Amino acid sequence: MLQIDNFINGEFVAASTGRRFEKRSPVDSQPIASIAEASEADVDRAVAAARSALEGEWGQMSTAKRVDILHAVADEITRRFDDFVAAEMADTGQPHHVMTHAFIPRGAANFKVFADIVKNVPTEAFQMDTPDGEGAINYALRVPKGVIGVISPWNAPFLLMTWKVGPALACGNTVVVKPSEETPLTAALLGEVMNSAGVPKGVYNVVNGFGPDSAGEFVTRHQGVDAITFTGETRTGSTIMKAASEGIRDVSFEMGGKNAGIIFADCDFDKTIDGIFRSAFLNTGQVCLGTERVYVERPIFDRFVAALKVKAEGVKFGRPTEVGVNYGPLISHEHRDKVLSYYAKAVAEGATVVTGGGVPDMPSELAQGAWVQPTIWTDLPESAAVVQEEIFGPCCHICPFDTEAEVIQLANASDYGLSTTIWTENLARAHRVAAKVNVGITWVNSWFLRDLRTAFGGSKQSGIGREGGVHSLEFYTEMRNVCIKL
Ligand code: NAD
Ligand code: 6OD
DSSP states (O other), X not given: OEEEOEEETXXXXXXXXXXXXXXXXXTTOOEEEEEEOOOHHHHHHHHHHHHHHHHTHHHHSOHHHHHHHHHHHHHHHHHTHHHHHHHHHHHHOOOHHHIIIIITHHHHHHHHHHHHHHHHOOOOEEEEOOTTSSOEEEEEEEEEOOEEEEEXXXXXXXXXXXXXXXXXXXXXXXXXXXXXXXXXXXXXXXXXXXXXHTOOTXXXXXXXXXXXXXXXXXXXXXXXXXXXXXXXXXXXXXXXXXXXXXXXXXXXXXXXXXXXEEEOTTSOHHHHHHHHHXXXXXXXXXXXXXXXXEEEEGGGHHHHHHHHHHHHHTOOBSOTTSTTOOBOOOSOHHHHHHHXXXXXXHHHTTOEEEEOOSOOXXXXXXXXXXXXXXXXXXXXXXXXXXXXXXXXXXXXXXXXXXXXXXXHHHHHOSSEESXXXXXXXXXXXXXXXXXXXXXXXXXXXXXSOOOTTXXXXXXXXXXXXXXXXXXXXXXXXXXXXXXXXX
C-alpha cells in the first residue's frame, strides 16, 4: 500500500498527530494508500512555510526566472506523464484514455499557459491632465496576493488542482493545497515534481485531510491565508465563504452545475448523439460541466431518445487499463448511495426509465466497486428533484420542446448557471440562443473544448469570479497604482 505524506516546505512529512486515513480503489474497494491526515499544527507549519517562501527567494525572484521554473515543472510533468496517469487512474478508477487524452495533459498546460501569460501581459498606464498643465502619469504594478489556499475536488483532481496552482505560482504567490480526501495521489506526486524542477521550498505545500473540522477548514479559517480558491459543491462554497469573511479575504469559487443540452431538429444528428453521450457519461457523469438536462426539439425527440439509449447501453465497464473500457465506477460508495437515491427518486416521481436505473452485474473481482448503470429518464415535470438538483452521476432527463423561446426559458430555470451546449446547423440561431442562456460557458456543436485564455466560471450558484487567461491575474494579483506628478 502507498504511504502518502503531507508536503510541507519541500519535504514529505507524516502528520504531527500520527493520524492516517485509508484510500480505497473505486474499482474494487481494495485499499491502495494510507494518507497522513494534517492536524491544525501541520496546516500552521504549511502556511508559515508558504509565507516564508513568499518573503524569501520566491518573492525576490525575477519574473523571467519564475517563468522558466514553471516551464521546468510542465516539462517534468510531461516526463513523468505515465506516473501521473497511473496515480489518477488508481484514485478515480477512470479509463486510461480519459487520463491520457483529457485530464493529465492539462496539468502541464496549466503551468505553461499561465507562465506565458504572466510574461506577456502588460499592466495599465494613463496619462492625466493636471491644473498646472504639467500632467501626471499613472501606472499599475501587479503584485502577488500572497499565500493562496487551494481547495480542490475529486472528479478531475490533477486538472482542477493545477488549474489553480499554475496561475497562482505564475503570479508569484505561494500555495497551501488541500486536495480531496478521495484523490490525494497526484497532489503528492506534484510535490516530487516541484523539487525536481527547482521550485524553492515552501512555494507549494500539500496538506491532506477532510473538510469540516479537518485540513479543509484549518486552511480556509487560517488568517495567514490571504485568499481562497475553491472548486467543489455549492454548499461547501457557502461554508468556505463564511470562513473567508473572517479577515475579509478574497475568494474565487467554481461550483456545481445542472447543465442543459439544447438540441434543435436541424442538428447534425450523429455528432449530437456523440456529443451528448460524452457530456452526460464521460467520467461516469462526474464532470461539473456535464449535461444532466437534455431538451430536444419535438420532431426528433423519439429518434434522439432511442439513439442515446443504444449508446448508453453500449458502454464497456471494467478496469481502467483494460482494452476497450470506456466507463469507470463512481468515486466512492458514499457517492454511489447519493446517485442511487436520485435513481429511486426519479422512479418515485413518475419517470419513464429509458435505460439503467441501478447497479450493473459485475464479475466477482469487481463486484465491490462503486459501479452504477448509465441512466436515462423521460416524462418528468421540470419540478422533479432529478431535473432540478445536481446529481453528479451518469444520468440525464430528456424533455421535448417546441419553440426557441420555450427552450431558453427551460434552460434558464435553474439555480445553477455553469455551462450549456447548443446543437444546431443554424448559426444565427446558435448566436441568438447563446446570448440568452444565463451560464458562464456555452458550447455550440461541441462540449468541453477548452481554450485556457478564455474566461471560465459560473453564473448564479455555480460560481464567483472568472479564472482563465488574464482573468486569473485578476484573482491571483493585486493592482497597485502609482501616480507620478510630472
Ligand atoms: P466538495 O465540496 O464536497 O469538496 C471539495 C473540496 O472541499 C474537498 O477537498 C473537500 O475536502 C473540501 N471541503 C469540504 N468541506 C469543507 C469545509 N467545510 N471547509 C473547507 N473545505 C471543505 O466537492 P466534491 O464532492 O469534491 O466535488 C464535486 C463537486 O464539485 C460538484 O458539485 C461539482 O459540480 C463541483 N465541481 C465544480 C467545478 C467547476 O469548475 N465549477 C469543477 C469540478 C467540480
Ligand atoms: O477545464 C477547466 O479548466 C475546468 N476547470 C474544468 C472543470 C471541470 C469540471 O468537472
